[in-house]
Amino acid sequence: MIIKKAVYDYGFALESQYKDKGLPEIAVAGKSNVGKSSFINMLANNGKLSRVGQKPGKTILINAFKVNDAFYLMDFPGYGFARVSFQEKQRWAGLMEGYLRTSEQLKGVILLLDIRHEPSEADKEMINWLAYYHVPFIIGATKADKLSASQAKEAIKKISVATGIIANQIIPVSSVKRTGKEQILTLMDEMLAREN
Ligand SMILES: Nc1nc2c(ncn2[C@@H]2O[C@H](COP(=O)(O)OP(=O)(O)O)[C@@H](O)[C@H]2O)c(=O)[nH]1
Numbered sequence: 492m493i494i495k496k497a498v499y500d501y502g503f504a505l506e507s508q509y510k511d512k513g514l515p516e517i518a519v520a521g522k523s524n525v526g527k528s529s530f531i532n533m534l535a536n537n538g539k540l541s542r543v544g545q546k547p548g549k550t551i552l553i554n555a556f557k558v559n560d561a562f563y564l565m566d567f568p569g570y571g572f573a574r575v576s577f578q579e580k581q582r583w584a585g586l587m588e589g590y591l592r593t594s595e596q597l598k599g600v601i602l603l604l605d606i607r608h609e610p611s612e613a614d615k616e617m618i619n620w621l622a623y624y625h626v627p628f629i630i631g632a633t634k635a636d637k638l639s640a641s642q643a644k645e646a647i648k649k650i651s652v653a654t655g656i657i658a659n660q661i662i663p664v665s666s667v668k669r670t671g672k673e674q675i676l677t678l679m680d681e682m683l684a685r686e687n
């Protein structure tokens with residue numbers, strides 16, 4: 492796949508505001524600061540599509556970007572920051588889980604994990620949700636430029652063990668060096684071809 496066009500369409504704060512547009516959806520999830528905005532911008536070849544370095548916890552929305560007029564990239568709110576009220580966490584969980592449970596268009600999720608860190612409890616919770624709702628997913632291991640090739644290989648092994656995901660579904664990515672992009676786009680094609 493080549494991404495020729497990506498435009499912001501809409502955002503929603505409550506599951507009831509979700510719009511089924513009749514196009515398949517791929518969601519991107521990960522904790523705040525993992526490099527989600529940078530990753531989306533790299534895929535879309537647009538440095539301004541999603542705002543990099545935005546203050547965590549600002550707006551908790553799922554944002555829908557329409558890509559190539561063919562599918563939606565659903566940008567999940569970053570999770571895992573401490574200074575959020577219990578109420579806000581509950582709303583976030585309801586939004587996320589509601590969407591995972593009800594979207595008939597969701598084809599798969601790209602879960603981003605920092606290649607240098609063990610998956611957090613929040614990451615594991617996300618993986619459990621995806622498994623529970625039978626949503627196929629791959630892992631993008633971000634900030635791979637911070638490790639050497641051999642360190643990256645070891646890190647992928649660790650993430651594989653911690654998550655139970657086979658290593659070839661864990662793709663090292665770097666939005667600084669622009670690596671991993673083609674591999675991810677190929678896996679996205681496979682997701683989009685999946686029958687629900
Ligand atoms: N070295 C490196 N830094 C990155 C990479 N991706 C994102 N960052 C940095 O990590 C910080 C958070 O990035 P951002 O995309 O805003 O993360 P988000 O909160 O998950 O959307 C910013 O300072 C980015 O410049 C990467 O691939 N390599």
Ligand SMILES: [Mg+2]
Nearest residue numbers: 527528542545
């Ligand atoms: Mg962001």
